[in-house]
Amino acid sequence: MSGRSCSAVPGPLGPWQYLQNLLFYVHAGLATLLIGLVGLPWVALRGRPAANGIATRWIGYMLWAARLHLRVHCEIRGTPPEGDCIVAAKHQCFLDILVIANALPQRAFIMKREVMRVPVMGWYAWKIGCIPIDRSRGRDALRAIAKQVNQRLASDEGLGQLIIYPEGTRTRPGEHRDYKHGVGTLRLATRLPVVPVAVNAGLFWPRKGWGVRPGRAVVEFLPAIPPEMPREAFMPRLRAEIEANSDRLMQEAGFRLPAD
Template identity: 85%
Template structure:
């Protein structure tokens, strides 16, 4: 479906705003290196718990820097889960990754293997329990992830909050993509409840991360979908919950969309 949409903040960014964007990325790049390196000894001794502590402080610092340099503030609505579960979220940009991760005490992402090879922060991703996925393996990759997740659920440490993006990629505000079956497959294989998440972050933070606009971004944790929901009803329900509520959050921020 195509759409004609308007932004809540029309017009192009000025030179000063682009300079602010550059200053932000330089700032957080240096901070990432320093925070990551300073936390290494702590994590080496205390493992995942320490890695989560360092990650929380790093993410919080990045969100603070976004307020300072870019005028972007973030609001979390609903109740972030604290138990073992799947968090299925709308994904519009890097900002929603930060906000969702900061709201969860034991977050772990299913992410592309290449991302986990990034120096310093890729190592932290491993330590907090992120699970790499090789998309070229298709269903075999999902089976391997399901086995890994079930093993963690049965362990003394537990799984935590496993974050997955059902669309499989970032989408522009108003863009519609079919949801991939991975969330439903993982839910069926593990028996975990699913917490949908709606966002409007893409209105302020573009997909490619350049040209950020000031404003108040919202991430909303929606009511839980329990494991006893019939399998054939789950994916339509998940998609409806996320899309309808993301549209609502974007409309609150002034976004309008007209189908063509």
């Protein structure tokens, strides 16, 4: 693993920015509770389509609240996929989760099992098709996920766009970690195309979510990597495309990568 940090460290937040951060999280918490509770009966009756609809409204509201309180604007580049595929994304913060999910019509995440146990929103995650992973089970966990994915591909609803973070965790801007083998294993087991995604959202929204700064966060969907690509070439290409394009987006926003 190699880590790199910005050569120009921003100064501390001013009192007004602290207040705006606080207002956003209070607003977001109340809105999440209200939207989640109001939507429960509808989702109980209509299942995954209704859950996706409620999730879309909630995500849109969160992005609107971020613009209102924090002056964070979001831009999508490239062409978001619409069919069954794996979406492999750089992950820097909560904001890139929202932006990627908002761009996809039938999104679902591979996420930590603990997140699925969060009241209300964890239930929605189950309903939209998110798949929990128990990291302590290693390869057995990946085999179980691959089985679920193939079952959904064979179902009438299909899979949709399954989002996975190859690094396995949030990273600081400019930080490059080794990619875990899960995305490659799923690709081989499902024969699905993989869509790489580059982001720069961590420049404005810190990993831990406090101290958000104004700016334009960009998420870029890159050309899909076809399932026919040889196994040994896939992971190096995926990592190179995500990291190089994420670095490019951050440099466009004024981030200065230190020399290696």
